[in-house]
Each structure stands twice: as C-alpha cells, then as structure tokens.
Amino acid sequence: MSKEMKIKDLSSWPIKNTTRPLIISGPCSAETEEQVLTTAKGIKAAGIPIFRAGIWKPRTRPNSFEGIGAQGLIWLQKVKAETGLLTATEVANARHVELAVGAGVDILWIGARTTVNPFAVQEIADALRGKDIPILVKNPINPDLELWIGAIERLYAAGLTRIAAIHRGFSTYQKQKYRNDPQWQIPIELKRRLPQVPLFCDPSHITGDRNLLDEIAQKSMDLNYEGLIIESHCKPEEAWSDAKQQLTPQSLQELLANLVLRDPEANNEVINNTLGELRHLIDDFDEKLLELLENRMQIAKTIGHYKKENNITVLQNKRWSEILEKSLVQGIKKGFSEQFVSNLFKAIHQESINQQEDIMNS
Numbered sequence: 001m002s003k004e005m006k007i008k009d010l011s012s013w014p015i016k017n018t019t020r021p022l023i024i025s026g027p028c029s030a031e032t033e034e035q036v037l038t039t040a041k042g043i044k045a046a047g048i049p050i051f052r053a054g055i056w057k058p059r060t061r062p063n064s065f066e067g068i069g070a071q072g073l074i075w076l077q078k079v080k081a082e083t084g085l086l087t088a089t090e091v092a093n094a095r096h097v098e099l100a101v102g103a104g105v106d107i108l109w110i111g112a113r114t115t116v117n118p119f120a121v122q123e124i125a126d127a128l129r130g131k132d133i134p135i136l137v138k139n140p141i142n143p144d145l146e147l148w149i150g151a152i153e154r155l156y157a158a159g160l161t162r163i164a165a166i167h168r169g170f171s172t173y174q175k176q177k178y179r180n181d182p183q184w185q186i187p188i189e190l191k192r193r194l195p196q197v198p199l200f201c202d203p204s205h206i207t208g209d210r211n212l213l214d215e216i217a218q219k220s221m222d223l224n225y226e227g228l229i230i231e232s233h234c235k236p237e238e239a240w241s242d243a244k245q246q247l248t249p250q251s252l253q254e255l256l257a258n259l260v261l262r263d264p265e266a267n268n269e270v271i272n273n274t275l276g277e278l279r280h281l282i283d284d285f286d287e288k289l290l291e292l293l294e295n296r297m298q299i300a301k302t303i304g305h306y307k308k309e310n311n312i313t314v315l316q317n318k319r320w321s322e323i324l325e326k327s328l329v330q331g332i333k334k335g336f337s338e339q340f341v342s343n344l345f346k347a348i349h350q351e352s353i354n355q356q357e358d359i360m361n362s
C-alpha cells in the first residue's frame with residue numbers, strides 16, 4: 001500500500017507560505033494562559049506560522065507534570081484569535097481527537113509513545129475518519145520503521161491525505177551525547193520508501209539540550225527534510241517539562257537565520273555533468289566492491305565445505321575477533337568511523353555464517 005498512498009504535499013496545508021523548512025514551534029506543554037500567549041506572540045514575531053503546545057503529556061514517570069488538559073485548548077483558541085497563528089497539539093486517543101478538533105486545533109500530531117501502539121493509532125484514525133486535518137506522526141520510540149509506516153498507513157486508510165512524519169530519535173538504554181539516538185538511516189529509509197510524505201525533524205527531542213539544536217537542525221536540512229518542529233518557551237529555564245531543551249522564540253529565530261539551506265538538486269548542466277562523472281566512478285567502485293565480496297565469499301564457502309567434511313563448527317570466535325580487531329584498526333586509520341567498520345564487517349561475517357550454514361545443512 002505504501003507506494004500508492006496519495007499523500008498531499010505541504011502546499012495543501014492551510015498555510016500561505018510553505019517554503020522549506022516549514023517551522024512549527026511553541027512550548028513542550030501549555031502551562032498557564034500567560035505562558036502560552038506570551039510564547040505565541042514571540043513565535044509570531046519570529047515569523048513562524050504554526051504554534052504547538054502539548055495539552056496532554058505522556059510522561060515516563062507518573063509524578064511528572066502530565067499536561068494541563070482540556071482547559072489549555074481554550075488558550076490555543078485565544079492564540080489563534082490574537083495572533084492568527086495555526087495551532088497544533090498532540091493526541092493520544094479518540095477523546096483527545098474529539099476535544100482538539102472540536103476546539104478548532106488546526107494540526108495534530110501523534111507522539112512517539114503512541115506510534116508504537118497500533119491499537120491506539122487505529123483508535124485515533126477511526127476518530128478522524130471523514131476529517132482530513134493535517135496530522136504528523138512521530139517515529140516510534142523503538143527503531144522500527146515498519147511501525148512508523150504502519151501508523152501512516154492506518155491514517156491514510158481512514159481517509160487522511162495530509163500526513164507528515166516527524167523524526168524525533170530513538171530511545172537508548174545508555175546515556176549518549178543526544179537524549180534520543182537519531183539513527184539517521186531510519187528516516188532516510190522512510191524517505192526512500194515514502195518519498196511523498198513530508199518529513200519534519202524534531203531537534204528538541206533528539207538532543208534534549210538547547211545547546212545542540214543547531215547541529216541537528218542543520219543536518220536535517222542537509223538531508224532535505226521539509227520541516228522542523230522545535231520547542232520554545234518564553235522562559236525556558238522555568239518550563240514545567242523538558243526545560244533543558246526549550247529555547248526562547250528570539251533564540252529560535254537566530255538559530256533559523258543561521259541555517260544554511262542547500263538546493264535539493266542541481267539545475268545547472270555543468271554541475272550535473274560533474275556530478276554525473278563522479279557518480280560514474282562510484283558505480284565502478286560499487287561494482288568492484290561486490291566482485292571483491294563475491295571472491296571473499298567463494299573462499300568462505302570453500303572453508304564451509306572443508307568444515308563440513310571435517311566436522312568443525314561454523315563460528316570460529318577467535319578468528320572472527322582477530323578479523324574485527326584488525327579491520328577496526330585499519331579502517332579507523334583510513335578515516336572511517338568505528339561504527340561503520342564494525343557494522344560492515346559484522347554484516348560480512350554474518351553473511352559468511354549464513355552461507356556456510358546452508359552448506360552444512362545441504
């Protein structure tokens with residue numbers, strides 16, 4: 001179903017100017033009427049067209065602030081009336097949909113903790129049947145592309161056509177540089193599979209740190225994302241949730257002004273020819289890489305037959321450790337990341353194991 005989904009681009013959203021990147025910003029949570037309206041005025045002054053605020057907050061621990069609830073929707077109505085901004089909020093069940101749509105919220109999003117649950121997504125899709133409101137789907141907290149696509153398909157099947165995706169990173173067990181691991185290959189694969197779905201980056205949730213927002217926002221622009229959803233607050237350090245990752249509308253305006261926007265494609269013959277020649281060289285190397293891998297695999301298969309005849313196990317842990325360690329040293333010297341060399345050789349080794357297993361069992 002994915003390929004055939006006729007999802008409309010951002011020009012179909014009720015916004016006058018959808019030049020890339022489309023920005024959605026506002027506080028993590030609506031806290032007070034004053035905080036919502038003051039932040040919204042800052043967002044308006046920063047030239048941002050869509051104001052976001054969490055009304056219902058799914059929090060990891062029950063003693064955290066879990067959102068102001070439905071009364072916050074009245075504040076969003078005031079934002080609309082006083083600033084003309086479009087409003088957006090998160091929905092996690094049919095009741096949220098009913099209340100948010102009833103209050104005139106313009107855009108909805110489904111959070112990462114909801115995308116993981118097909119029952120919840122289906123409930124939201126059913127509640128939205130017949131209402132083609134723009135909706136954004138955050139990636140699930142676990143790195144499962146199929147769940148992310150599945151949520152988009154459920155909404156599309158309910159008749160929604162203005163669906164976008166939000167990349168907010170993936171939960172990790174150990175604390176790393178970022179709060180949520182970006183795992184860029186997953187949104188890149190989403191773009192390959194569903195090129196028609198506009199993709200937003202959420203640097204606030206990826207980084208968890210306002211000092212790191214700019215590098216993630218820039219990277220997402222270099223990967224050709226269509227939009228950014230970034231949390232902002234009139235007094236970020238006093239925020240009731242996610243205080244470290246929010247920034248003032250003024251700082252956000254500076255961050256956006258510093259983004260370098262590059263063209264998705266070259267529309268100049270000289271550039272296209274040069275790229276064409278270089279890509280030709282890449283094609284040649286890719287072919288050679290596959291030939292080399294084929295030759296390597298021939299040897300692994302010969303070893304497989306020999307192991308079978310002599311009743312030796314497929315996995316040779318000591319030899320495999322030697323290969324990995326030596327390749328890491330050599331690969332890092334050549335300027336590759338440890339992660340890349342490790343992933344590459346693990347994939348090669350796994351394929352060797354699979355092919356030797358076939359030989360053993362044939």
Ligand SMILES: O=C(O)C(=O)C[C@]1(C(=O)O)C=C[C@@H](O)C=C1
Nearest residue numbers: 300303314315316319320349352
């Ligand atoms: O050295 C071997 O015994 C092999 O079968 C080759 C090979 C490899 O592909 O590098 C494959 C499986 C073993 O676990 C170790 C290494």
